[in-house]
Amino acid sequence: MIPIPAFFEFECPVKTHCGHRALDHMPFELRAMDVAKPLLIGDVPASHAKRWRPVVNAFRDSQMTIGVVEEIPTDDPQAIVRQLAAIYRDKDCDAIVAVGQGPFIDMAKWLNLVVSTGEETLDAITSGQAIPRTIKPLAVIPSAAADGYEVSGLLRTGNEAVASVNLMPQLIFIDPRSVGQPDDIAMAETALMALTHGVETFFRSDANPMTAVYARTATRLALDALHQLSGIGERGSDLAWTVAQAAALGGCALGCGPCSTTHAIGQAIAAGGKISAAQAAGVVLSYALEHRAIANNLDNDALWGLLCDGDHYARTPDSQRGSAAFYFLRSLLNDLFDRTDGQIRRTLQDAGLTREELQDVTVLPDPLAEEGDTGDYATIMAHAWDGRPLR
C-alpha cells in the first residue's frame, strides 16, 4: 500500500521537542549549536496571549542573554524583515527563536535567509542562488492555531515562493505551556490543514515510505482532533497539543516538496477573503481526490486505509473503498458544520461564494505546485461549491 519508488531521497532536519517541559531543553540545544545570544521574536497573537513568557522562563539559569522583539505585525514583511535583520546584526544575535504562526513564521524564515546570506530580497534566491547549508539556527515554537507550513521548507511571501530543505527550522518545541488554547474554529482549521497536508503528501508524485510515515501520522492525529471537535469522539484535555503536533507532522511530511492541487485551489479561493485557506482546502480535498480517482491516478484502497481503522477497512468491499473515503471526508465536514453552527463550511456555497465569483477565481500557477490543468481546477471547484460528488 505504501508507494516505494525505484529511487528517492528524503531529508527532515527538524529536531522535535515535544511534551512536558519541552521548552526547558531549548538553552541546551542552542548552546550545542554555539549560540550565545538568540533573538526571540513573537507575532501579535502570541504576544497578546503571553505565549513567549514560558520561552523566556526556559532561559533561567542558562547564562544566556536574549534579545526580544514582540508584537511584530505581518502586513509588510519586507520592511519588517529589514528592521529585524538590522536589529539582529546590531545586537550581535546568533540565532532566531520564533513564537508564532502562519505568515509570521514565513517571515522568520526570510529573516534567517537575510542574516545568513546577506541578500535583502528573495530575488537572488528565486533566480537560482543556492540557500547555504550552514544557515543560522532557527527554532520555532508553533501554536495550535497554525497554517501547517511552519515546519515545512516552504517560504511564501506575496507572489514569491522559495522551497528548500535548508529552510526547515532546525528545532521545534511543542510544549503544552506554549501551544495556547485557541478557539475550536482555529483548531479545526489547523487540523483541516494538517489533514490536507497528510493526505496530499501520502499521494504526492514523489511520495516514498519515509514521507508516508509522517503523512500517515499527521493524518491520524488530525482526524483524531477533528473527531473530538465534531463531537464524535470524547474530547481530551490535550486537544490543542494534539492539533499542534498534527500541524508539525504535516509540515515535516510536506518538507520542501511540491504543493498539491488542493493547496493551490485553497489559496486561490481564500484570496477572495470569504473563506480561510485552511477551510477552503478542507472543502476541496475530497473533490480533488475524487477527481484524481476518476482519472485513475489514486489508489482508493490506500486512501481508505489511511483514513479509517483496520476494522472499517476490512468491512468495506474493494469496489466501495474510494466512495467510502470521499463520503467519510464530507461527512466529517458536515459534523463540524453542525457542531460549530456553520462556522466550519461544508461547501464553498456555505462561505457565501456565488457561482460567478467562483468563475472569477484564478488558480495562479504556483511556482511550487504540481502541474494542474485549469479545466480540472474549474471542475473540482464547481463540485466543491454545491457539494455534489463527481460521479
Place this chain on the structure above:
Amino acid sequence: MRMELVYREISPGRSYLKRAYLSINLWFMGRAIQAAARVDDQVRREFRSLPDKFTFALGIMPEGPHFIVQKSGVDSARYIGRCIDAQPVDLKMEFKHLEAGMLTFTFRENTPVATARDRLVVDGEVAYACSVVRILDIVQIYLLPKLVARLAVKRYPRWPLGRKLINRTRIYWRSLIGY
C-alpha cells in the same frame, strides 16, 4: 505608516531556591555514596567492577551544582567535592537544565524516565554509567522512605528488614560526619 519595532534585552535570571535545594541534595548524595561503599556489599561490588581511581560526577548543566566521587582502594569510594573543574572526570552525568534536575530530585521523574525523555546527558562509557546508576538507585533506596523511593527508582527491591534498617542508620550517620 511604518512601524518601529521595540527591541529589549532580557537576562532571565537565576532560581536561587531551586539551586540551593539541588546543591544540598547532591552534596548529601555524594557523601551517602561514600558511606554506602563502606556499608553495603552490593555497592562495594559495583565499585569493584569500576577501574582504579575512576571518578564520576552527577550535576546540572551549565554551571552546576555537581558532586564528584572517586573510587579509592579496591571497592570503596571517596566524595571529592563539588567543583567539577578541579580534577579530570571519567564519567559525567548532567541534567540538561535546572528544571530537569528538579523533576528528578523532587521524585516526579525517576532516572530511567529522565533518560528516556532526553533530560540527562552522559559523557563517558555507557557500561560504567549503568554501574553508577545502580549505585545511585541503591543509595536512594537507603536514603528515602519506601513511599518516596518507589518514585525515584525503577524497581523497588525486596531486601530483608535488617539490611534496610541497620544499613540505613549507618549510611545516614556516616554521611553526616563525612566518613
